[in-house]
Amino acid sequence: MNDRFAPTPKPPYYAVIFSNQLSENPNGYDQMADKMLEMAQGRSGFLGAESTRDETGFGITVSYWRDETSIADWKADGAHMAAQRFGISDWYDHYHLRVAKVERAYSGPEGRTA
């Protein structure tokens, strides 16, 4: 296991699934994404995040939260709201955001012999 995986607790908890297609020239995106992750990590209720993106700019970030209140508080954060506006105006060609309650979780491979 490496640090790309979020060390989430036993369910239930919440997941925010953010799938997105970056625009061709998302100026300033990387710096803002790093800053937003750093800020999220300081929030009460933040449990971790997993994120990846391929060479076409299609990415998925899943952030994990203790409860709906912590998600709502982060959504309403002033700096985060400014970043959301940049995302809409400049960075994302398209995105889907889904809020889901994690009911069950597994990890592995436990059966691995190597």
Added chain:
Amino acid sequence: MNDRFAPTPKPPYYAVIFSNQLSENPNGYDQMADKMLEMAQGRSGFLGAESTRDETGFGITVSYWRDETSIADWKADGAHMAAQRFGISDWYDHYHLRVAKVERAYSGPEGRTA
């Protein structure tokens, strides 16, 4: 919007969040992943999937399902179970799998002028 996004209906529905680190030499993985997606698409209750992976081999696939029964049926499918065994023995250095109920969903950017 491009076809990397799953055309999911109005919530509620279910998401299976599968984050995984591929091993260095996942022989046969791509072909099996393509086959499994094709088979999943033929299952009752399958709503779509979103998937991406970066150059380090860290990937996230989120598949969307109508209900828990359709997830359980697919998990127990014979060919899929064989693929799961290959994944554990050969392909994944590590994975997390989370089953979550999607309660709310948004997409955008609606405010885009370009």
